[in-house]
Amino acid sequence: MSTGPNEFDLIARYFTRPAPSGFLGVGDDCALLKLAPGYNLATSTDLLIEGRHFFSDVDPKALGHKALAVNISDLASMGAQPLACLLSLSLPDVKADWLKAFSDGFYALAERAHCPLLGGDTTRSTGGVIINVTVMGQVKPGQALLRTGAKVGDDIWVTGTLGAADIALRLLQGRLPANNDLLKACRAALEWPEPPWAFGKALAGIAHAALDISDGLAQDLGHILKASACGAELDYPALPLHPALHGMDADLVQEAALAGGDVYQLCFTASPDRSIRIQELADRAQCRVSRIGQIVAEPGLRIRGADGVLIEPSFIGFDHFS
Numbered sequence: 001m002s003t004g005p006n007e008f009d010l011i012a013r014y015f016t017r018p019a020p021s022g023f024l025g026v027g028d029d030c031a032l033l034k035l036a037p038g039y040n041l042a043t044s045t046d047l048l049i050e051g052r053h054f055f056s057d058v059d060p061k062a063l064g065h066k067a068l069a070v071n072i073s074d075l076a077s078m079g080a081q082p083l084a085c086l087l088s089l090s091l092p093d094v095k096a097d098w099l100k101a102f103s104d105g106f107y108a109l110a111e112r113a114h115c116p117l118l119g120g121d122t123t124r125s126t127g128g129v130i131i132n133v134t135v136m137g138q139v140k141p142g143q144a145l146l147r148t149g150a151k152v153g154d155d156i157w158v159t160g161t162l163g164a165a166d167i168a169l170r171l172l173q174g175r176l177p178a179n180n181d182l183l184k185a186c187r188a189a190l191e192w193p194e195p196p197w198a199f200g201k202a203l204a205g206i207a208h209a210a211l212d213i214s215d216g217l218a219q220d221l222g223h224i225l226k227a228s229a230c231g232a233e234l235d236y237p238a239l240p241l242h243p244a245l246h247g248m249d250a251d252l253v254q255e256a257a258l259a260g261g262d263v264y265q266l267c268f269t270a271s272p273d274r275s276i277r278i279q280e281l282a283d284r285a286q287c288r289v290s291r292i293g294q295i296v297a298e299p300g301l302r303i304r305g306a307d308g309v310l311i312e313p314s315f316i317g318f319d320h321f322s
Contacts, residue, residue: 020116031118033084039138044074050128055172060098062191063131064105069193071135072113073212073264076200079145080137082115088132090125113197145203145210145268150228154208154269154295157278159196159287162217163253164189164242166260185244193264199285200266206277210268216259221267222301234293234303236311254311258303269295 022034035041048067050056068085075082087106110117115135168186170176195212203210209228213220217239225232236254245253270278275291282289303311 031084031086033118033136035083035138038140040141040144042075042078042080042137042139042144043134044071045132045134046070046074048131048133050130056128058191060101061105064102064107065109065192066105067131067133068106068109068113068115068135069195070214070264071133072109072115072197073193073195073214073266075135075137076195076197077145077210077212077266077268078137078139079143079200079204079207079210080139081201082113082197083136083138084118085110085115085136086134087117087120088122089120090123090130092125092128139204143204145200145207147209147211147224147227149207149209150224150230150269150295151208151271152230152295152297153272155272155275155291156221156232156234156267156269156293156295157207157289157291158213158217158240158265158267159199159282159289160194160263160265161189161240161242161288162213162258162263162265163245163256163260165193165262166256167242167245167248167252169260169262170256182244186242189242190262193262195264196266196285196287199282199287199289202281202285203266203268203270203278206274206281207268207270210266213261213263213265213267215261217263217267218258218301218303224267224269225295225299225301228295229299231296231298231300231302232293233296234301236303237306238290238292240288240290240292 046067048054048063048070054063054066067087071085072082107117109115115137164186167176168183168190171179171183171186172190200210209224211220211223221232221234239257241253241257245256278289305311
């Protein structure tokens with residue numbers, strides 16, 4: 001008979017912390033959370049699979065952080081305030097050090113984002129580690145940032161910087177020559193993404209449309225264009241490239257910036273008369289924002305280089321089934 005920790009020991013040891021006042025967390029069949037009067041519930045879920053979404057030797061503390069970050073990013077893109085989250089883990093075995101580091105990384109972000117863990121599930125995996133996180137947030141009716149809301153004449157904005165996560169992934173996969181200095185400069189963007197949840201919440205009722213960049217700027221912006229039945233013109237020199245990409249091969253940088261995934265920053269549209277207010281909100285949230293183009297009536301995405309000539313990328317963003 002096994003003398004190791006059972007499912008309930010694991011939950012109690014690594015994933016049970018006091019819930020905020022008015023919330024019911026781990027210990028019952030359902031979690032209970034407070035929804036402020038006059039708000040809608042926003043919810044999203046993401047699945048991370050070992051070997052597909054993360055390397056087997058990734059720092060488990062970083063993995064705990066990222067597992068929640070990719071979901072917090074979805075709330076930010078809707079202009080929703082984080083409320084709580086659920087975590088389900090499927091593990092091939094129980095490793096105390098791994099679980100301690102993973103839960104520390106998860107809880108650290110949960111506390112900063114005011115998104116307490118209220119429950120979930122654990123089970124044994126016959127393969128690698130599988131992580132599923134569900135987040136819940138709240139947003140006022142009519143203020144959620146939908147993909148259908150872009151309007152002709154809107155400015156197109158992005159938060160943060162682009163390209164570093166893609167370069168780090170290429171280096172770790174051996175698709176670029178080994179370069180420890182470059183990997184050191186880019187790795188945090190891949191493994192420790194920082195979605196701008198405070199700024200995203202502030203955009204509710206100000207921006208017209210938004211989404212988070214998970215599969216590449218060009219592909220993800222295309223979802224807004226399709227949903228809003230419009231087009232866009234991007235100014236490539238205005239893209240906020242990560243400093244580590246400066247001086248690299250121009251074609252590689254272009255692909256990383258336009259098609260690189262794992263960014264978990266926001267792409268959003270807003271009326272030009274909101275630009276000063278957007279910059280004020282970004283400064284308050286200590287969030288970098290960049291205007292990179294404009295929504296136009298003609299369908300399709302057109303990207304102009306420094307010389308005004310159209311760039312025609314030969315690549316697309318990430319697709320699980322491509």
